[in-house]
Amino acid sequence: MEKVLEVKNLTKLYKNGRGVKDINFDVYKGDVFGFLGPNGAGKTTVMKSIVGLNMFERGEVKILGFDIKSKFEKALEKVGAIIETADAYEYMSAYNNLKIISRFYSNIKESDIDEILEMVDLKEFKNEKVSKFSLGMKQRLALASALLSNPELIILDEPTNGLDIEGTVQMRNLIIGLAREKQVTFFISSHLVHEIELMCSKVAIIHKGMLINKGEEIKNIKEKYASLEDFYMNEINKRRGESNE
Structure with a gap:
């Protein structure tokens, strides 16, 4: 292995x-x-x-x-990493947060951002300000940012x-699914x-x-x-x- x-x-x-x-x-x-x-x-x-x-x-x-x-x-x-805090620009949308981060990498298209937001179950909230997000949604957005580089x-x-019970289960299932399906x-x-x-x-x-x-x-x-x-x-x-x- x-x-x-x-x-x-x-x-x-x-x-x-x-x-x-x-x-x-x-x-x-x-x-x-x-x-x-x-x-x-x-x-x-x-x-x-x-x-x-x-x-x-x-x-x-x-x-x-x-x-x-x-x-x-x-x-x-x-490598994608989130250590200690899951920071984001709260006055901006989820999509624009990821768009800013994507500038640090080459060959990331707008469609890639949409795909990652869908992967973490945030696509329908892509244009909402992060300040309106629950803690669980912010954690999933942080995971999305870690996924941008295709790590x-x-x-x-x-x-x-x-996280509350629902947020914990969502995060757990995301991680298990990405490991199983994407070999992350x-x-x-x-x-x-x-x-x-x-x-x-x-x-x-x-x-x-x-x-x-x-x-x-x-x-x-x-x-x-x-x-x-x-x-x-x-x-x-x-x-x-x-x-x-």
């Missing part, structure tokens, strides 16, 4: 001692890879490091075989955070165990800046545990016990 994302010994430490240390995992084509951990565990630090928003002091990140330090533009060429890898930081690979962070269980095919768990596992099939975990939550709590409690010894 083709490796889309390779992370080896990634280490990024801040002056206050927090950060991440020796992070290792691989993401393969078509995976919906969940990156699970509590708030403050280091998920966003890892994501920022992957896309070059953080300078990490040790380790290696490759996207589609290209090292992000030596081949930055090639590495990020086929092979999409990185999403807490994509269902704050997703790397998704969340602190919501149940959502990762429903949405993702694999999961890596991070706790206090260190990985508990490197990325296991969720179906294999559930052969040993009643749920992903049981596995998660078992591993977290094990780490807490080790640190107290």
Whole structure:
């Protein structure tokens, strides 16, 4: 299977001692890879490091075989990412937001924008101002912006955070559908165990800046545990016990 994302010994430490240390995992084509951990565990630090928003002091990140330090533009060429916030020009329409973003890429036609808006179920609202959108609609617009470059890898930081049940289900189904039908690979962070269980095919768990596992099939975990939550709590409690010894 083709490796889309390779992370080896990634280490990024801040002056206050927090950060991440020796992070290792691989993401393969078509995976919906969940990156699970509590708030403050280091998920966003890892994501920022992957896309070059953080300078990490040790380790290696490759996207589609290209090292992000030596081949930055090639590495990020086929990547869409929404990290921390899903920003948009709220006084503009959904369509015009995407039209502005499309200028950063070559060969994106107006029909492509319409197709992507339809893909995320926003086409009928294309001319409405984003200020009138619900949070779920804004999240889907953010996903649309990440899809504009026809990426092979999409990185999403807490994509269902704050959404109501309907918005959560819509986002989940979009991600699963794009992975299955378009073979888009997703790397998704969340602190919501149940959502990762429903949405993702694999999961890596991070706790206090260190990985508990490197990325296991969720179906294999559930052969040993009643749920992903049981596995998660078992591993977290094990780490807490080790640190107290």
